[in-house]
Amino acid sequence: MDKKRVVVTGFGIITSNGIGRSAFSEALFKGISGIKPISLFDTSEFKVKTAGEIKDFRPQDFLGDKGLRNLDRSTRLVNSAAKLALQDAGLEITDANTADTGVTIGTTLGSVNSISEFDKEAMKEGPHYVNPALFPNTVINSPSSQVSIRFNIRGFNATISTGFASSLDAINYAADFIRLGRAKTVLAGGVEELCVQTFLGFYKTGFLAGLKDSSAELSCPFDKRRNGIILGEASCILILEELESALERKVKVYAEILGFGTAFDPYRVNKYSLRTEGLKNAIGTALNKSSLDADKIDYICSGANSTIEGDLFETMCVKEVFGERTKKIPISSVKSMIGECFSASGACQAAGSICAIEKQALPPTINYQEKDDRCDLDYVTGGARNAKVDNILVNAFGPSGCNSSLVISRFRS
């Protein structure tokens, strides 16, 4: 059986440094940071004050005024990104294609604000008085389902929660569905909103930058000064399509999803480990599945998020996989600009990779000043750089043991 090829025909993205493909791409190559003081909730009691918050987000601009009232921020973000993605791919959902079209969203804490507020409201006012219209927001698959409802997408709808790897895993789930003939087109990506619940989670467990005295509140992956995450929020949706379907529609093909690998490090929850086995296996499988030799990778779109262990961990894994050639492979972190968007990060990295293929240029790692001797790769620290970019490795990993790697390539017919 001929293996079906999975291509990307468009994407929609909403991040703190740009809304929509062109704004995001421009910010990315100019090295513009989206990190700013938090306005979504009061930070006066906290040591940390900044995040990658999306300031000028008006869902009405994308979705109109109707039917927004009961939707939480994650749902508004993901629906807006879906709308942008559909537009970008010139895709219209019709009676003819809806049964072959699906939605897969990676999110882990996308509904936590809704769940927590619903529960607290019931405790405060009594269970009789809480607004039942807000109950549907308390299921984790609510943002994803609302995309299907709004755009009438009936093929299937799935949500994947694997923490930091969620949206990369969602992209793979979608690609699997296309390869297995379960769907022809899938809106795949991720969403996480910035809210006090998620912020508190990372804050109280000590993952945020700027928690220790005299430490910089800065997202500076691979830099010696790095000391933790700057939290971000984002939604990014890719339109994945079976090649035949894209060709039939005569649309531009941005890139191809070549291969994917995932591996789990079953050691501990919520603490980075420097055991490189899992991510190495994930990368190895992704290359294998892509039928690519390691020396064909031109660029690594890193999952590094400015944590001391995480950035070192990825550096170590990459070195072990690529050996001597490692220092010649540029690797940069989009999270230096938009912060750690948790479950939405992988999809944003995939979008950044597609921009890199389109521009034949590499997005930089910004905020880099001081060298850490243990992190000694080419992190593209001097601003964006022109380069031949055919094959990109995207990594996602986290302190709970998940490791996923995706190979995205320039489309060759």
Next chain:
Amino acid sequence: MSKRIVITGLGIISSIGIGKDNFWNSLIEGKSGITQVTSFDTSGFPTHFGGEVKNFNPYQFVSRRRFSKIGRASCLAIAGAKLALEDARASIADYKKERAGICVGTTMGETQVLERINEDWLKRGVDAIQPESIPRYPSNVLSSNVAIELKLKGPNYVIPCACAAGNYAIGYAYDIIRSGDADIMLAGGTDAFSRIAFIGFNRLFAVAPEKCQPFDKNRKGMIVAEGSGMVVLESYENALKRKATIYAEVLGYGLSCDAHHMTAPFSEGIKEAIEKALRQAGVMPEEVSYFNAHGTGTLANDKEECLAIKKVFGEHYKKLPVSSIKSMLGHTMGAASAIETIACCLAVKNDVIPPTINYQTPDPECDIDCVPNVCRRQKINIALNSSSAFGGNNACLVLKKLS
């Protein structure tokens, strides 16, 4: 892709029994697990009954140290997974760890952990939130915790597709093995008894006061419950090689989305998922010998589901036994369709159909054969397990007796 996938182990924690044998005995006896809720004070609520798992001793499955670090949903999932492996007489040590994985479905995730955080926060402020409770909450910990306990290094997913999640997880695990990405997968669903779900369903007036009566004219709603169901999936070749007991072969599955409403069930979507599943499995509607219904016991669900069954099966629907084990267990949320898959496996294996209990008054809108009140001995070749979820997400699994 020709690889055949079979189910060789069943693990279950439910209000009507822990372990496959206890569970099955209760099912065919038509025993109910619904009792007064004890997880929290229900005095402010209009209803007071639920399907809680009693007599669950977590230390039988996890160490005290591990227990202190995980929530109840993880604990139920680990217990289910261990029982399933034991039942399969399989040891992860016999597999390449990198090729052993897990998919877990859930609706509410570690809901009790978050409920506790919310209580502390509301009553005593942000500072009262225990930092060590935070890592126990995010939904991805469910599969992580099982993998850590069993040292699984392969694919690891939480698929939180609400009340159809168990089928989603089993379906994806089936795809993963079929695609050659793993040799053995644990898959299923887990949910702990949730105050938030209890509040919400009560506010939707969807909860029955005392008992769940699927397909009955006087049915009054669903009953919130908890539990976990896990199955062991592997290739047929592998199962033969290690001389495993095979419960059933997974012939295929189908997903669909209503794209209609967040909470209202919709017959068209349910029908789509069933038809897709049959198509993938290469099974004609007339060949189906048992249909395990989602059957929550709400007016809308049962009516829409019966409508979908009639659309798919035509005249055959009159001869098709359709039962809902939620009549006994209540609605175990993300675990429900996994537990129902286990019930189907046992039905296929034993040629017995579990009944729909609490059935008294026929409803002309639900004029299916719901196997009322008493189990039925009948040869079952092919069983369908249909499930629906918030968000309009439907998943249907096809299981076949191995001849």
